[in-house]
Amino acid sequence: MIYTVTFNPSLDYIIDVDYFESGRVNRTSAERIFAGGKGINVSMVLNNLGFDSTALGFLAGFTGKEIQRQLEEKGITTDFIDIPEGISRINMKIRSEVESEINGMGPEISQKEIKELFERLDRLQEGDILVLAGSIPSSMPESMYRDIMQRLADKKLKIVVDATKSLLLNVLPFHPFLIKPNNHELGELFNVTIEGKEQAAEYAKKLQQMGAQNVLVSMAGEGAVFVGDDGSIFQSEAPKGKVVNSVGAGDSMVAGFLAGYLKSGTYKKAFKMGVCTGSASAFSEQLATKEQVEEIIKIHSFDF
Numbered sequence: 164m165i166y167t168v169t170f171n172p173s174l175d176y177i178i179d180v181d182y183f184e185s186g187r188v189n190r191t192s193a194e195r196i197f198a199g200g201k202g203i204n205v206s207m208v209l210n211n212l213g214f215d216s217t218a219l220g221f222l223a224g225f226t227g228k229e230i231q232r233q234l235e236e237k238g239i240t241t242d243f244i245d246i247p248e249g250i251s252r253i254n255m256k257i258r259s260e261v262e263s264e265i266n267g268m269g270p271e272i273s274q275k276e277i278k279e280l281f282e283r284l285d286r287l288q289e290g291d292i293l294v295l296a297g298s299i300p301s302s303m304p305e306s307m308y309r310d311i312m313q314r315l316a317d318k319k320l321k322i323v324v325d326a327t328k329s330l331l332l333n334v335l336p337f338h339p340f341l342i343k344p345n346n347h348e349l350g351e352l353f354n355v356t357i358e359g360k361e362q363a364a365e366y367a368k369k370l371q372q373m374g375a376q377n378v379l380v381s382m383a384g385e386g387a388v389f390v391g392d393d394g395s396i397f398q399s400e401a402p403k404g405k406v407v408n409s410v411g412a413g414d415s416m417v418a419g420f421l422a423g424y425l426k427s428g429t430y431k432k433a434f435k436m437g438v439c440t441g442s443a444s445a446f447s448e449q450l451a452t453k454e455q456v457e458e459i460i461k462i463h464s465f466d467f
Contacts, residue, residue: 165209165216165421166287167294168280168311169202170303171269172243173254174226175410183259195448198233199254201297201325204414204450205421208440210239211452212422217242219283221300223270224250244279246270256410271302281314289319292340292421296325296414309333325417327351335374342375343417346382360398363388377430379420381413381441389434397434402463404446415451416441435465 179193198207206218218239222230223246230251234241252267287293293315299307308330312322321340324331327348334342346357349366357363360382367378367390376392382401389397419440424433439459443451446459 164288165206165214165292165294166284167202167206167216167218167220167296168284169200169218169220169297170272170299170307171252171297172198172200172203172220172222172227172230173252173267173269174229175199175254175256177256177258177408177410180257180259183257183263196229197449198230199410200230201414202294203230203234204411205294205296205418206234206239207237208411208415208418208444208450209422210237211450212418212440212456213453214422214425215240219243219280221246221270221272221276221280222251223248226253227251242283244276244283246272246276269300272300273302277303277307281311284311284315287315287318287320290321291318292321292323294323294325294417294421295334296323296417298326299330305329306333309337312337312339323417323421325413332373335370338374338376341377341379341417341420342370343379343381343413343420344370345413346380346385349380357382360386360388364390364396364398379416379434379437381416383409383412387416387434387438387441389430389437391430393430395430397431397465397467399434399438399463399465402439402442402459404442404459406445408448409445411450412441412445415444419451419456431467435460438465439463 175197177195178191206216218241222243249270252269255265257263323341324339325343350357363380378390380388386400416437420433420437423436443455
């Protein structure tokens with residue numbers, strides 16, 4: 164079974180404004196509301212690709228109820244912990260001449276509720292896949308991801324981590340199965356600017372030396388790089404298409420990689436599936452569907 168954890172889920176309110184003017188009343192020309200958060204996105208794309216998962220995390224207030232409703236409507240299994248005070252955050256993206264984002268804070272998470280999450284994670288069995296993705300609320304310790312991996316170290320799970328800075332670095336000694344920084348996040352970890360796939364592969368190998376088993380680097384319009392624990396290195400240009408909405412593209416790449424790996428058992432096919440799934444989401448108003456992914460796989464050429 165695949166489990167995803169989203170520590171700070173959101174309702175993503177995406178609006179189009181033809182000509183946004185600061186300090187004035189602006190009216191939308193289009194608007195959409197989606198359940199969001201990196202782990203939730205992974206669960207939704209897995210569901211679209213025909214793979215079951217259970218979404219874990221914390222929900223609060225009327226926004227939390229709407230997130231739960233949307234996931235259940237799609238047939239996704241959930242096991243969220245209800246927070247009695249506050250609301251799950253609302254993240255707003257304003258699309259106009261330039262894109263702007265305003266992200267909410269989310270509810271405070273108590274030690275009691277963290278303990279409850281640990282108890283649910285204790286139920287995972289050998290061979291399960293756990294995806295830890297995204298930011299954490301300010302009320303939670305910065306060691307949260309590391310604490311989870313340390314607690315589950317003896318369970319022989321495949322753990323995927325999609326996080327930034329210390330959240331990611333702290334888990335490397337516990338050998339996550341897969342980590343997925345983008346090129347900017349990878350550069351931040353080493354205080355460099357990543358220029359091109361060769362350099363991305365070089366620094367991905369450094370993360371392996373620090374403990375990661377496999378490293379998948381998304382590079383937006385430049386494509387992606389994968390460095391595997393079997394010595395494999397794969398690179399791909401980005402599939403061609405019009406980017407409509409970049410929200411969730413990286414999460415979709417993670418979901419596609421897992422789907423491809425579970426289906427084939429090979430990193431090569433997992434990488435292909437990940438690249439095409441991430442692009443399918445970027446080319447769509449919503450997250451990638453199986454049909455969209457299959458269409459991109461047909462037309463995108465890989466040079467390996």
